Amino acid sequence: MEEYNHKKIESKSQKFWENQGLYRAKDFAKKPKQYILFEFPYPSGDGLHTGHCRSYIALDVAARKKRMEGYNVLFPIGWDAFGLPAENYAIKTGTHPQKTTARNIANFKRQFKSLGISLDWGREINTTDPKYYKWTQWIFLKLFEKGLAYQAEMPINWCPSCKIGLANEEVVSGKCERCGAEVKKKKLKQWMLKITEYADRLIDDLEKVDYPDRVKTQQINWIGKSEGTEIKFKIQSSKQDYIKVFTTRVDTIFGCTYLVAAPEHEIIKNQKLRIKNYKEVKKYLEKSRKKSDLQRTELDKEKTGIELKGIKAINPFNHLEIPIFTADYVLPHYGTGAIMAVPAHDERDFAFAKKYNLPISPVIQNKEIEPKAFTQDGVLINSGQFDNLFSKQARKRMTNYARKQGFGRETVNYKLRDWVFSRQHYWGEPIPLVHCQKCGIVPVPYKDLPIELPYIEKYQPTGTGESPLASIPEWVNCKCPKCGADAKRETDTMPNWAGSSWYFIRYADPHNSKALASKEKLKYWLPVNWYNGGMEHTTLHLLYSRFWYKFLYDINVVPQDEPYLRRTSHGIVLAKDGKKMSKSFGNVVNPDALIEKYGADSLRIYEMFMGPFEQAITWNSNGVIGAKRFLDKVWNIGIVILREPTGNARILRQSHNDKLERLIHQTIKKATEDIENLKFNTAISALMVLVNEMEKQKQKQLSLCDYQLLLKLLSPFAPHIAEELWHKSKNKKSIFEEQWPKYDPKLIKEEKITLVIQINGKVRDKIEVLADISEAEAKKLALKQEKVKKYIEHKPIKKVIFVKSKLINIVV
RNA sequence: GCCGGAGUGGUGAAAUUGGCAAACACGAUGGAUUCAAAAUCCAUUGCCCGCAAGGGCUUGUGGGUUCAAGUCCCUCCUCCGGCACCA
Numbered sequence: 087m088e089e090y091n092h093k094k095i096e097s098k099s100q101k102f103w104e105n106q107g108l109y110r111a112k113d114f115a116k117k118p119k120q121y122i123l124f125e126f127p128y129p130s131g132d133g134l135h136t137g138h139c140r141s142y143i144a145l146d147v148a149a150r151k152k153r154m155e156g157y158n159v160l161f162p163i164g165w166d167a168f169g170l171p172a173e174n175y176a177i178k179t180g181t182h183p184q185k186t187t188a189r190n191i192a193n194f195k196r197q198f199k200s201l202g203i204s205l206d207w208g209r210e211i212n213t214t215d216p217k218y219y220k221w222t223q224w225i226f227l228k229l230f231e232k233g234l235a236y237q238a239e240m241p242i243n244w245c246p247s248c249k250i251g252l253a254n255e256e257v258v259s260g261k262c263e264r265c266g267a268e269v270k271k272k273k274l275k276q277w278m279l280k281i282t283e284y285a286d287r288l289i290d291d292l293e294k295v296d297y298p299d300r301v302k303t304q305q306i307n308w309i310g311k312s313e314g315t316e317i318k319f320k321i322q323s324s325k326q327d328y329i330k331v332f333t334t335r336v337d338t339i340f341g342c343t344y345l346v347a348a349p350e351h352e353i354i355k356n357q358k359l360r361i362k363n364y365k366e367v368k369k370y371l372e373k374s375r376k377k378s379d380l381q382r383t384e385l386d387k388e389k390t391g392i393e394l395k396g397i398k399a400i401n402p403f404n405h406l407e408i409p410i411f412t413a414d415y416v417l418p419h420y421g422t423g424a425i426m427a428v429p430a431h432d433e434r435d436f437a438f439a440k441k442y443n444l445p446i447s448p449v450i451q452n453k454e455i456e457p458k459a460f461t462q463d464g465v466l467i468n469s470g471q472f473d474n475l476f477s478k479q480a481r482k483r484m485t486n487y488a489r490k491q492g493f494g495r496e497t498v499n500y501k502l503r504d505w506v507f508s509r510q511h512y513w514g515e516p517i518p519l520v521h522c523q524k525c526g527i528v529p530v531p532y533k534d535l536p537i538e539l540p541y542i543e544k545y546q547p548t549g550t551g552e553s554p555l556a557s558i559p560e561w562v563n564c565k566c567p568k569c570g571a572d573a574k575r576e577t578d579t580m581p582n583w584a585g586s587s588w589y590f591i592r593y594a595d596p597h598n599s600k601a602l603a604s605k606e607k608l609k610y611w612l613p614v615n616w617y618n619g620g621m622e623h624t625t626l627h628l629l630y631s632r633f634w635y636k637f638l639y640d641i642n643v644v645p646q647d648e649p650y651l652r653r654t655s656h657g658i659v660l661a662k663d664g665k666k667m668s669k670s671f672g673n674v675v676n677p678d679a680l681i682e683k684y685g686a687d688s689l690r691i692y693e694m695f696m697g698p699f700e701q702a703i704t705w706n707s708n709g710v711i712g713a714k715r716f717l718d719k720v721w722n723i724g725i726v727i728l729r730e731p732t733g734n735a736r737i738l739r740q741s742h743n744d745k746l747e748r749l750i751h752q753t754i755k756k757a758t759e760d761i762e763n764l765k766f767n768t769a770i771s772a773l774m775v776l777v778n779e780m781e782k783q784k785q786k787q788l789s790l791c792d793y794q795l796l797l798k799l800l801s802p803f804a805p806h807i808a809e810e811l812w813h814k815s816k817n818k819k820s821i822f823e824e825q826w827p828k829y830d831p832k833l834i835k836e837e838k839i840t841l842v843i844q845i846n847g848k849v850r851d852k853i854e855v856l857a858d859i860s861e862a863e864a865k866k867l868a869l870k871q872e873k874v875k876k877y878i879e880h881k882p883i884k885k886v887i888f889v890k891s892k893l894i895n896i897v898v
Numbered sequence: 899g900c901c902g903g904a905g906u907g908g909u910g911a912a913a914u915u916g917g918c919a920a921a922c923a924c925g926a927u928g929g930a931u932u933c934a935a936a937a938u939c940c941a942u943u944g945c946c947c948g949c950a951a952g953g954g955c956u957u958g959u960g961g962g963u964u965c966a967a968g969u970c971c972c973u974c975c976u977c978c979g980g981c982a983c984c985a
Contacts, residue, residue: 089937300902307901310984333985346985415983425985434899434983501984621902621979658979695923697910701903702978709910712923718938768912771922778922842918847966849918887965893917897965 089714090721090807092685099806100202108820109204111160113595114610120157121611122149123590123650125619125627126164126211128582129190130171134197136675136705137659137667140693144656144766145618146203147694150802151761153204154826160611161204162593164211165191166586170253173513176545183513184541187214197677202686202805204822209596213515213585218592220536221602222584223518225634226507227529228641230519234280237527240506242551244272249549251510271375274551276508277517277578281633285309285500287647288632297653298700301624308625310501315485316422317494319345319399322407327356329399329410332421332499336488337480338428340469341449343439345399346391346411346425349374350418353410354394362396367412374414390414391438402493403484404470413438421499433459450477505630507581512545512554514579522566522573531567537575553577586627587634590614591644602643609645617650620658628653654764657702667705675705687804688714694766694803717807719777720800724811726784727793743787747833749779750795754829757799766803773800790815798827842893843868845877861888868894 103109124145127138149161165187172183191212198205211218229235243252247267251274256263281288289309292302314334321327329345347353349371354361361367370392391413398407415434416425429439430448436459439446450464463477472480488494508517518530518537530537540561548556555577556562566573588602594611595603619628635649660666661673680689691713697703753776760769776796780788794815801808801821812821836857841864843851851873855864865886868874874896881898888894 303902304980307984308981310982312984314985331985335985416985417982420982420984427985432985434985499984501982503982625980660978692923695910703910706910706924708924715938716923767910768922771912774922840918844917844966847917847964852918885965887917889917889966893966895917895965 089718092687092806093682095810096200096202096686096806099809100199102809102820103204103822106820108822109159109161109206110208111162111206111611112158113607115158117156117158119160119611119615120149120152121160121614121616122152123162123593123614123617125617125623126166126586126589127194128166128169129187129194131175131186131190132674133190133193134677135667136677136680136689136693139201139677139689140659140699141618141620141656142198142203143201143690143693144699144764145616146201146690147761147766147802148616149204150805150822151758151826153822154798154801154824156825160209160593161206162209162211162596163198163203163205163207164209164589164593165194165213166582166589167191167212167214168514168580168585169582170255170511170513173511173545176513177547180543180545182541184214200681200686201677201690204805209593211589211592211596213589214513216536216538217599219515219585221592222515222580222588223530223535223537224532224602225588225638226515226580226584227518227532227535229279229637230529232637232641234283234637235507236278236280237275238278238504239273240276240278241271241273242276242510244270244551246270248547249551250547251551272551274508274510276506279505279507279633281505281630282500282502284633284636285311285502287636288629291632291636291648294648295653296651298655301621301628301653301655304624305629308502308629311498312501313496313498315481315488315494316497317402317426317488319401319426320493321353321357322398322400324357324360324397327353329353329424330422331424331426332497333426335428335431335477335481336484336494337463337466337469337472337475337477338431338449339401339403339426339484340466340472341428341430341447342401342408342426343429343445343447344409344411344427346413346416346427346438347394348416348418348423349412349414351412351423353424354412357394357397360396361394363392363394367392367394370412391442393442402488402491409444411438411442419503420501429459431459431461433461435459505583505633507584508578509581510547510551510553510577511579512539512542514581515539515584516555517576517578517580519576520564520566520573521576522569522571524571525566525568528566528568528573534567539579553579555579583627583630587631588638590617590631590649591635591638605645608643612644613646613648614650616652616654618654618656621655624655655700657698657700660702660704662705675707680707680710684710684714685717685806687717687807690805691716691770691803695770697767699764699766716774716777717804719781720796720804721807721811723777723780723784723788724793724814727788727790728811728814730790743783746779746783746787746792748836749776750792751829751833753799754795754827755834758826758829761802770803773803795827797821798824839891841868841891843871843874844893844895845874846897847895850874850877857891859891861886861894864888864894865896868896 122145124141149159153159167187172186175181175186176183213219226235243257245252245262245265245267247265248262252262252269257269260269261267262269289306289311292305312334314332315336316330316332317336318328318330329347331345354367358364391411394410394412397410399410400407427435429435429444429446431450449466449468450460451467466472466475466480472484475483485494485496516537516539518535520528520530522528540558542558545554548554562574562577564573564575591603595607598604631649635644636647638644639647658666667674677689688710692710695713696709753772756772757769780796797808797811798821809821838854839857840852841855842849843853851871853867853871855867878898883896883898885897886894
């Protein structure tokens, strides 16, 4: 057996494909279209690692198969190239992000090509290209025009020593990643997008699409719609002040023994003079201000809080005066920023009440509340006129009552918050707005787009929290588009998510300078048929892009209101140490060396064979050896077959021996279905079984027809070697212009099967029988078997269970 | 704390969805080939008892349903992923 020369073959096939232009998607072709998409990569300086490759290869397998099935396939790529690492690298080294990015893209491109991914390079896009971000800015202006973009004071992470705003990622346990200083919150005016306006549609329309249940569940939970009641609690001996709470359990309100307000709640400021322990309260507020939301979350084991002494709230249902606390486990941006606490029927309240020795009064009948709160629905007690009602009914009546009395109403809350769209960074799309003293905020006219990022030499932060753009007067100073007076540009840029929220739309028509894409082309290509990406993007990117797509649908730009018909997600590839592959852990496996040593086809086969695609898996480079051996086998069978004179009867024969024919058709079925269902690993193992059988028969029974069928089935996985062997068997055209094989259901059926004989559910014997044997016959045969006789002896037969063409179970 | 997913040989895993547990690979051991090695080929490879024929056990734990459970139901344990304490 000889090894095939993968280096020679792979570069030869790659050149052939490039010359043929095989993977270029044709606009408006008559064939049915198929739009296959993976999340476009951020071109980092580390290049691709074997973890990235897995999902690209998987979609490439799908794309290649779809082409052979007669589809006009769009399989595009681009670069999500704005981002923090390039900017930080620029601050450190002075190298312009544009240069770094170009260098990284060239490296990624080389790697994609060396893997043999069948991308349409004619549609490559780059989010940092002004021709592209012109349309990102255009979409922002449309959002602004429709009132979906607004400004609000929002806190950012602020490092007082670096004098720079930090991303969450740059804050490591409350400290600045670079200098270690304590990170503070700093309030800044930020641009926000009203994604909450789309919350209901983002939930409801999930019904229209084919996403895995776990993805749908995550999105629904993230949006977190909950219907409940808002109740006003008056402050005792205060005319105007009150605290509004939101609750889904208004039925338990008679058990409310205290209120908790978020540290940011205005009541603390408003009642400052009456709060007797204000000094201590202030200390608590300062402490909690230093914590991120995440830290507040992490500290759940030790719930902290402090009573606002001197003021009391009045429960409007039973007029009891109850204490008010502030605690940082209550977040300011959910609901009303304050809660009513019912320790008897809420676990968190229960723990808090125990810690601070607060009364616990049950209002649901006959339920144990020790040692744990009873949190389910039940029949009300100690609730005045609402006694004996069941929770569900009580919620309705009590909400109605509150509305009539004017201290409450039915309301809906979402966990989802509006999208903070401003970044104080250089390397992002400039927000196309102008601040004019006279006219206020003025949008840049559409004809003046794009507002290009100026090319700068210094990336140092300004120290004021503004983006580095603020320190370029030539760029900042401009004329107001409305009145012509001196004005200043907005210096905030957009987040990374902006460009990635609509890139798949641009692939339909990437060079259009008149529109983000032409209507006709959008109609032809959209929506995306199959979108694969990581679970880590299920709640942010996926939701943001669905939001933008719906908005673009509303303003009549795109033809549907859902962008992706089918979403799948790959499991991450862990490094040998069981951790995520990451440069900081130093555990990254680069595909280049593996391609050099074993070839791209072997790497591809292993990546697909290593385990179930949707499950996380640990990388092991040794596995590539098995894949290489498999391909060597395919190569060597080919050598034997192709050496035979073409006139040879055996070689020409269409039909061969029955066993092989059956196996071939079974393999076609398995491979076809498995690829569609992301079961690449079992598709390959089926191919291995077929190849092992062909190997045995290569000298006698195997025909060229059989072998070519194998090559077609193998071609999506190992395209280079399949193409080469296809050409060796006197074909001029590409194997990818061939039809995907079809199986004959009649030929799949086994004639004979092994029938399992069980006695009392234990396997005792096996017999070869015709596949369609009847129960009576099977029973007769089974009872004749020596072993069976031995186990039955003289015991009476109680029952016989017969599963057609599988087993017979005799119960004695 | 909440949500989601998963626990099967030395390793990655498979199991037609309730019907022969361990397919297909990696690794290991023995043999062939070789001056030698690599590569390749052949054989063995879940565990226990047994010289053998053969028998028993086995899918994180404990229980249940069933003629039959890796698969369904309940208990507990462990690991992975996500998170913005969702009131």
